Amino acid sequence: MTNRILAIAKKEIIHIRRDTRTLMLAIGLPVILLLIFGYAITFDIKHIPIAVCDLDMSQKSRELVSMFAYSGYFDVVDYIPSVNKADALLNSGKCKVVLVIPLNFSKMLYRGEKASVQILIDGVEANTTSVALGYIQGIMQMYSSKILLDVLNKAGFSNQIKGMPPVDAKIRVWYNPELRSQNYVIPGLIAVIMMIITAMLTSLTIVREKERGTIEQLIITPVKPYEIMLGKILPYLLIGLFDMLIVFIVGILVFKVPFIGNFIYLFIFAVIFAVCGLGIGLLISTIADSQTFAIQLTLITSMLPAFLLSGFMIPIKNMPGIIQFVTYAIPARYFIIVLRGIFLKGSNIFILWKEFVFLSALAFLLMAVCSKRFKKKLD
Amino acid sequence: MNRIYYIIKKEYIQTFKDKRMVMLIFVAPIIQLLLLGYAVNMDIKHVSTAVIDRDRSFESRDFIRDVSASRYFDIVFYLKENEDVHKIFQKQQAEMVIIIPPDFSRKLKRNEKSPVQVIVDGSDSNFATIVVGNITQVVRRFSEKYSTKMLERMKYSIKIPRVNPQTRIWYNPEAKSSNFMVPGVICMMLLVVTSLLTAMAITREREIGTMEQLIVTPIKPIELILGKLIPFALIGFCQVGLIVAAAQLIFGVPMKGSVLLLFALSGLALLTTLGLGLFISTISQTQQQAMMSTFMVIMPSIILSGFFFPITNMPRPAQIITYFIPLRYFLHIIRSIFLKGSGLDILWPDALALLVFGVAIIALSVARFKKRLG
Numbered sequence: 001m002t003n004r005i006l007a008i009a010k011k012e013i014i015h016i017r018r019d020t021r022t023l024m025l026a027i028g029l030p031v032i033l034l035l036i037f038g039y040a041i042t043f044d045i046k047h048i049p050i051a052v053c054d055l056d057m058s059q060k061s062r063e064l065v066s067m068f069a070y071s072g073y074f075d076v077v078d079y080i081p082s083v084n085k086a087d088a089l090l091n092s093g094k095c096k097v098v099l100v101i102p103l104n105f106s107k108m109l110y111r112g113e114k115a116s117v118q119i120l121i122d123g124v125e126a127n128t129t130s131v132a133l134g135y136i137q138g139i140m141q142m143y144s145s146k147i148l149l150d151v152l153n154k155a156g157f158s159n160q161i162k163g164m165p166p167v168d169a170k171i172r173v174w175y176n177p178e179l180r181s182q183n184y185v186i187p188g189l190i191a192v193i194m195m196i197i198t199a200m201l202t203s204l205t206i207v208r209e210k211e212r213g214t215i216e217q218l219i220i221t222p223v224k225p226y227e228i229m230l231g232k233i234l235p236y237l238l239i240g241l242f243d244m245l246i247v248f249i250v251g252i253l254v255f256k257v258p259f260i261g262n263f264i265y266l267f268i269f270a271v272i273f274a275v276c277g278l279g280i281g282l283l284i285s286t287i288a289d290s291q292t293f294a295i296q297l298t299l300i301t302s303m304l305p306a307f308l309l310s311g312f313m314i315p316i317k318n319m320p321g322i323i324q325f326v327t328y329a330i331p332a333r334y335f336i337i338v339l340r341g342i343f344l345k346g347s348n349i350f351i352l353w354k355e356f357v358f359l360s361a362l363a364f365l366l367m368a369v370c371s372k373r374f375k376k377k378l379d
Numbered sequence: 380m381n382r383i384y385y386i387i388k389k390e391y392i393q394t395f396k397d398k399r400m401v402m403l404i405f406v407a408p409i410i411q412l413l414l415l416g417y418a419v420n421m422d423i424k425h426v427s428t429a430v431i432d433r434d435r436s437f438e439s440r441d442f443i444r445d446v447s448a449s450r451y452f453d454i455v456f457y458l459k460e461n462e463d464v465h466k467i468f469q470k471q472q473a474e475m476v477i478i479i480p481p482d483f484s485r486k487l488k489r490n491e492k493s494p495v496q497v498i499v500d501g502s503d504s505n506f507a508t509i510v511v512g513n514i515t516q517v518v519r520r521f522s523e524k525y526s527t528k529m530l531e532r533m534k535y536s537i538k539i540p541r542v543n544p545q546t547r548i549w550y551n552p553e554a555k556s557s558n559f560m561v562p563g564v565i566c567m568m569l570l571v572v573t574s575l576l577t578a579m580a581i582t583r584e585r586e587i588g589t590m591e592q593l594i595v596t597p598i599k600p601i602e603l604i605l606g607k608l609i610p611f612a613l614i615g616f617c618q619v620g621l622i623v624a625a626a627q628l629i630f631g632v633p634m635k636g637s638v639l640l641l642f643a644l645s646g647l648a649l650l651t652t653l654g655l656g657l658f659i660s661t662i663s664q665t666q667q668q669a670m671m672s673t674f675m676v677i678m679p680s681i682i683l684s685g686f687f688f689p690i691t692n693m694p695r696p697a698q699i700i701t702y703f704i705p706l707r708y709f710l711h712i713i714r715s716i717f718l719k720g721s722g723l724d725i726l727w728p729d730a731l732a733l734l735v736f737g738v739a740i741i742a743l744s745v746a747r748f749k750k751r752l753g
Binding site for chain 1: 403425518522529549556559667672674678692
C-alpha cells in the first residue's frame with residue numbers, strides 16, 4: 001500500500017519539478033508577502049496631513065497648533081487664510097484634517113468660558129478617520145488640562161496642582177512592548193501563506209488530470225482511490241511545511257519577531273492546519289471540472305476567508321454576529337490564534353487545547369468527506 | 380470584422396458552457412461585496428477588560444463604571460486576588476487588565492497622584508496603540524471629572540476654561556467602513572476576474588492544443604486578440620454595473636459623482652487588466668502557470684494599492700513603488716467618484732496614468748503575442 005502511495009507522490013513531485021513556475025510561486029509568494037507585510041504595511045497611523053485656519057493668531061491659538069505639530073501624529077502642511085479654502089484642500093486629498101480656530105478663541109479662554117474650535121475631517125478612509133479623531137480628542141484633552149493647570153497656578157492653588165492629574169494610568173503592553181506591527185502580522189502570515197499554497201495547488205492537481213484526460217489512465221491502474229488521494233497531497237504537504245519554515249526563519253532572523261514558545265507545538269499545529277488546507281483543495285478538485293473554475297472556487301472559499309475572516313488583519317470581534325458565526329468554520333481562524341499564542345505569549349498545546357481539537361476535527365472531517373467523494377467520482 | 384465576432388461568440392460559448400462558471404462570475408462579486416462591506420471593520424471597540432479592584436471604594440467603582448460606559452471597553456469579569464495575568468492573556472480571556480491598588484481613593488482624597496495599573500495584551504490587537512490611547516482618554520476624562528468635583532467641593536469659584544472641539548466629518552459622515560471598502564471591490568473584482576479569465580482562457584487553448592487550430596485559420600493575430608479580449612471586457616463592465624447597483628442598494632454607499640464617468644474610466648482600467656492577462660498568457664504554457672503568475676502580480680498589487688492600508692502610512696520607498704501599480708489610480712478614481720463626487724478636472728492625472736499603463740501593457744503584449752504565433 002505505502003509503495004503505491006509513494007509512487008503516486010513521486011510522480012507528483014516529478015510534475016512539480018518540471019513546472020518551475022509553480023516552484024517559484026511556492027517559494028516566491030512567502031518571500032513577497034513577507035517583504036510587503038514586513039516592510040511596507042504598518043497599522044500605525046502617523047503623518048496625518050493637517051491644514052490650519054487660525055483666525056485668532058494669538059499666543060493661545062499658536063500653542064494649540066504647536067501641540068498638534070509636536071504630537072508626532074500630525075504634519076501641518078498648510079496655513080489657510082479662510083475656511084473657503086478648506087473645501088478644495090480636502091477634496092484634492094492634500095490634507096485629511098482642517099483645524100479652524102475662531103476669532104474669539106483666546107478671548108473666551110481668558111474669560112474662563114468654553115472656546116470652540118472646528119475640526120473638518122475627510123471621512124473617506126474610515127479607519128484613519130476614527131484614529132485621527134482619537135488623536136485629536138487626546139490633544140484637546142491635554143490642552144484643556146494645561147489650561148486648567150495654568151489657571152489654578154495663577155489663582156494661587158499651586159498646592160492642588162501637585163496632585164494633578166489625579167489619576168495616573170501606568171500602562172504596560174505585554175508581549176509586544178514596542179507595538180511593532182510585524183510582531184502581530186508575520187506570525188499570522190504563516191497561516192495565510194500555508195492556506196493559499198496548500199489549497200490552491202492541491203485543487204488544481206486533480207482537475208488538471210481531469211482536463212488533460214490522464215485521470216482515466218490513473219483509474220485503470222490497481223491504485224486505490226484513497227492511495228491516489230494521499231499520494232497526491234504528500235508533496236504539497238511538504239511544500240506547505242517548507243513555506244512555514246521560510247516565514248518562521250525569516251520572520252525571526254530578519255524581522256526580529258520574538259518567539260518564546262516551543263517549535264514542536266508549532267510544527268504539530270502546522271501539520272494539522274496543512275491537512276485542513278489540503279482537504280479543502282481536494283474537495284474543490286472533486287467538484288470542479290475546469291481549472292478556471294477550481295481556481296475561482298479556491299479563491300472564494302479559502303484565500304479570501306484566510307485574509308479577511310481569520311483575524312489576520314481585522315479583529316473577529318469587530319464583525320457582525322452572523323459573520324463571526326461563519327468564522328468558526330474557517331481553519332485559519334484557529335491557526336492564527338495558535339500562531340500568535342506560541343510566538344508571542346509562549347502558549348503551549350494544553351492552553352491551546354480548544355484550537356487543537358477544532359483544527360483536528362476540521363482536518364478529519366475534510367479528509368473523510370474527500371475520500372468518500374473521491375471513491376464515488378473515480379468509480 | 381466578422382471573424383472577430385465569431386471568436387467572441389466561441390469564447391462566450393466556451394466560458395458559459397459551465398453554468399457554474401456563470402454563477403461564479405456573477406456571484407463572486409456579491410460575496411466579496413458582502414464580506415468586505417460587513418466584515419471589514421477596523422474600529423476598535425469591545426476590548427474585553429478584566430478588573431482587579433483592590434480598593435473597593437466609591438471612587439474606584441466610579442472609575443470602573445466610567446471605563447465600561449465608554450464604548451471602547453467591555454468589562455468581562457472581575458479578577459480574584461492572585462490570578463495570573465499571564466494565563467488570562469494566554470487563554471484569551473481578556474485583552475486588557477486594570478489593577479486598582481488599595482490606596483486609590485485614599486491618595487485621591489489626599490490630593491496626591493493616584494496610580495492605576497493597566498496591562499494591555501499587545502499580541503492580540505494590531506491597534507494596541509489605539510487601545511492605549513483610548514484607555515488614556517478614559518482615565519483623563521475621569522481625572523477631569525474628579526478635579527472639577529474637587530474644586531467645586533472646595534467652593535472655589537474659578538471659571539475653568541475648556542476647549543470644545545466641534546467635529547464635522549466630510550464625505551463619509553457616519554465614517555462607515557463600508558463606504559471605504561465597497562467601492563474598492565469594483566477595482567479588486569475587475570483586476571482579479573478579467574486578468575485571470577483572460578490569461579487562463581488564452582493559455583487553456585495553448586495547453587489543450589487548440590491554439591494551433593486557430594493559427595491555421597485565416598484569422599489575423601490582431602483579430603484573435605480582440606476576439607479574446609472583448610468578451611472579458613464586456614463581463615468586466617457587467618460586473619462594474621452589478622457592484623455599483625449593489626453598493627447603493629445593499630450598503631447605501633452614496634454615489635455623488637457621474638456614473639458615466641465611472642464606466643468610462645473603468646474602461647481605461649480594463650485596458651490595464653486585460654493587458655496584464657494577455658501578457659501573462661504570452662509567458663505561460665499551462666493554465667497553472669498562468670494562474671500562478673497572475674497571482675504573484677495581483678496579490679502585491681492589491682495589498683499595496685491602498686485598498687486596505689492607506690498609502691500615506693507606508694514608508695517612502697514603498698510609496699514610490701505604488702506609483703507603478705495601475706490599481707492605485709483606479710482605486711482613487713472609484714472612491715473619489717463615489718464619495719467626493721470628483722470629476723475629470725480633479726481625476727485627470729489618475730486617468731492619464733491608467734491610459735499610459737494600459738496602452739503600454741497592451742502594446743507590449745500584442746507584440747509578444749504576434750511573435751509567438753508567427
